Amino acid sequence: MGFSAYTKEFRANITLAYPVIVGMLGHTLITVVDNIMVGRLGSTELAAVSLGNSIVFIAMSVGIGFSTAITPIVAQGDGAKNHATVRSAFHHGLLLCTVLGLFLFGVVTLAKPLMYLMNQPAEVIALASPYIDWVGFSLIPVVIFQGYKQFADGMSLTKYDMYAAIFSNVLHVVINYFLIYGIWFFPRLGIMGAALGTVVSRTAMVIYMHYLLSRNEKLKQYFHNFSFSEIKKSMLRKIVALGLPSSMQMLFEVALFTTAVWLSGFLGKNNQAANQIALSMASMTFMFAMGLSVAAMVRVGNNKGQGDYVNLRTVARSVFLLVIIVETIFGLLFVALHDFLPHLFLNMENTIQLTDNTEVISIASTLILVAAVFQISDGIQVVVLGALRGIQDVKIPTIITFIAYWVIGFPISFYLGLHTPLKGTGIWIGLLAGLTAAALFLYLRFNYLTNKHIRNQREPETLNLKPETK
Known part of the structure; x- marks a missing residue:
């Protein structure tokens, strides 16, 4: 198949993806804005x-990963024009997300002593302990939002x-501006x-999302006459069967970071602090x-709903x-700007913090260079996982992600970071x-499955073309 067969799909991919990208950048910006504004208070x-968000984000990854089960169903x-399935997946998914x-939220609250x-x-x-209490509570609206x-x-x-x-970030x-720094008559809460x-x-954000979707003409039919009597064990089991492995996949990656x-x-x-700066930059491009x-x-x-495995x-x-194209561009930008980007997160005019901030910037600039390299691998693994979820293959990918991150990645991070002069660079x-x-292994899995489905579709056609034997 020629190269143009793939590039002609770019427009449809970008049209569908760009609002998701803006939305996800918005969600990430909530953390990045916190880092930038708080970073000016000190390292x-x-x-x-950084520590508080790391604990909360592990839990959030479970919720986000689980909710992805709703999308392929x-x-x-929708591809098969089966409105009953769409309605059922939405209602059951929203209930499970709540x-x-x-x-x-309960797990994060109980996990604080781990620090x-x-x-x-x-x-x-x-400082992190009381911060976790409030940000942990925000998991409830975040996971409900994911259902929508x-x-x-x-x-x-x-x-x-x-x-x-966009609405959430402006708010x-x-x-943040008023409460972190104590602007106007508001207290300075840091x-x-x-x-x-x-x-x-x-x-x-949740309230606004419900308002937007419920007013859409195409979706109104899914927002009326909800009843708990409609909840069926079969759909709950189907979502859990897809959502639990998906949540584990995201958990394994996020837990490694x-x-x-x-x-x-x-x-x-x-x-x-340097790790958090580099991670914030990598999260934005991710x-x-x-x-x-x-x-x-x-x-x-x-395409699965239409039974067209070739397309x-x-x-x-x-x-x-x-x-690959997009993440390569970001990687090159990271290389070009690795000395400049860390300055966005720290106040270099603060003479009291100058020594600490100078060290943070030195470490972060090196970590950003490593992040420039793994942009491509990170991008490939997540889009292949998306494609595998689209064909509802989640169990084997869960095993693959566990091995990749915890059998291969973590031991290398641990050894190079704590037992060699590489330190933070070794971790990355x-x-x-x-x-x-x-x-690598997720792509091999996708290639194997799609070849298998296409081969199975073609075999009956081949049998039907054989001449009848007397």
């Missing part, structure tokens, strides 16, 4: 927000997430102001890959090619190794 405050139902959000077992700096823990978002994505209506994210920045801004903006934050804590607060992953999941799910593979490969080399292994 200790930035390290505290909705996309397949329960899961409450559960994850003391990780040898994190005492002054960082003292994944439903809209499955219906190929990806712009609503974008609108909600978040305003609240990092607690950032936490409160996160809770309020995420709660408003979170472990990088904790390992950096062993090296001191400046290493931890959202582009995540948007393309949703495009792969939706378009693959549609399914073409569409998926076009997304893989597109993410381990991340690179895990992501590269995941990208």
Whole structure:
């Protein structure tokens, strides 16, 4: 198949993906804005927000990963024009996301003592503990929001997430500005102001998303006459069967990056702050890959619903090619700007913090160079996972991600980071190794499955073409 067969799909991929990218950038910006605003208070405050967000983000990854089960079921139902399946997936998914959000908030609250077992700096823990209480509570609206978002994505209506994210971020920045620094008559709350801004903006985001979707003419039929009598064990089991492995896939990756934050804590607060800066930059560019992953999941799910596996593979490969191009561009930008980017997060005019901030910038600029390299691997692994979820293959990919991140990536991060002079750079080399292994083996899995489906479709046709024997 010629190269043009893939490039001609770029327009459809980008049209579907760009609102998701903007929306996900918006969600990531909530954390990045916290880091930038809090970073101007000092490296200790930035390290505290880094540690607190690392714990909360592990739980959030479980909720986000679980909710992705809704999208392929909705996309397949929409492709097959089966409105009952779409309605059922939405209602069951939203119920499960609500329960899961409450559960994850409880888990994060109970997990706070783990900070003391990780040898994190005492002054960082003292600031991080109350911060976690409030940001942990924001998990409830975040996971509920994911139920709405994944439903809209499955219906190929990806712009609503974008609108909600923009609304949420504007509100978040305003609240942060007044509460972190004590502007006007508001009290100066420091990092607690950032936490409160996160809770309020995420709660408003859910309310706004519900308002937008319920007023859409195409979707109105799914917002009327909800009853718990419609809840069926069969659909709950189907969503859980897809959602649980998907949540584990995301958990394995996010937990590896979170472990990088904790390992950096062993090296001191400046290493931890530098890690958070580099991670913030990598997270921003990763959202582009995540948007393309949703495009792969939706378009693959549609083609699966139509039974067209040849086009399914073409569409998926076009997304893989597109993410390689996009992430290569970001990698080159990281290389060109690695000395400049860390300055966005710290106040170099603060003479008291000057020594710490100078060290943070030196470490972060090196980590950004490593991030430039793993942009491509990170992008490939997440879009291939999206395509695999689109064909509802989740169990084997879960095993692959566990091996890639925890059998390959973590030991390398641990050894190079804590037992060699590479320190923080060594931790990130381990991340690179895990992501590269995941990208390779997930692609091999996708290639195997699509070849198998296409071969199975063609065999009956071949049998029908054989001449009859007397």
